[in-house]
Amino acid sequence: MRRRAEAVERTRQRIVEAAVHLHGTAGPAATSIAAIAERAGVTRLTVYRHFPDETALFQACSGHWLSQQQLPSPEAWGAIGDPVERLTAGLADLYRFYRAGEQMLTLVSRDLHAAPDPVREAWEAGNRRYVAVLADVWPTAGGPTRRAVIGHAAAFSTWRSLCREQGLTDREAVVAMVTLVGAVGD
Known part of the structure; x- marks a missing residue:
């Protein structure tokens, strides 16, 4: 069970990192679910299983990128x-x-x-x-x-x-x- 949960989390993280990379190189408007799936090495269905809508994916992507920055205070x-x-x-x-x-x-x-x-x-x-x-x-x-x-x-x-x-x-x-x-x- 724990290994399965860890694998699911690793897949989710690959999807988020793929979205961050594509948002940062092509821009959000030019980033498709298919491109994210390809970069993450998963299917589009897998992306949708982890992120049921664009808002959830965007928020995860933003949260991940922001967590790596020294934010204004x-x-x-x-x-x-x-x-x-x-x-x-x-x-x-x-x-x-x-x-x-x-x-x-x-x-x-x-x-x-x-x-x-x-x-x-x-x-x-x-x-x-x-x-x-x-x-x-x-x-x-x-x-x-x-x-x-x-x-x-x-x-x-x-x-x-x-x-x-x-x-x-x-x-x-x-x-x-x-x-x-x-x-x-x-």
Whole structure:
């Protein structure tokens, strides 16, 4: 019984790892169940036995990939009382995470429209949480405009534009965004 359970778990893990690999190389929208099954060395029926729907597979794939990352720590930023210091620490942490996970994050953000609703909603909720922690410490001057600029600064697409397309270092991008946010409402 135990050997059978271990074999089932190994098969499930191969499926998850195949999905992670394909999501990170082709993107979620271009990843089919047949391709996952082929890469995992199982049948499509086996994939469906382990993951009855796309949401379950996507969540397992995301959970596995995230477990291998050093995630941003909004709890740590939230302990910083000074708005500029909090924003600097938070953006540095986010930009570090973006750089480390760039390939996967690029493909997933590109294909987010194809993700199951619960996965897309979790991605969006995480982004809203980052913005809330970074924005809630600022004085009310600047209001919704400052919050929008903080949201822009915290976005993966902003990091990609500044660091990949414009050639800034992460540190230079943080300084530029902190300066921009600080100028709002002044």
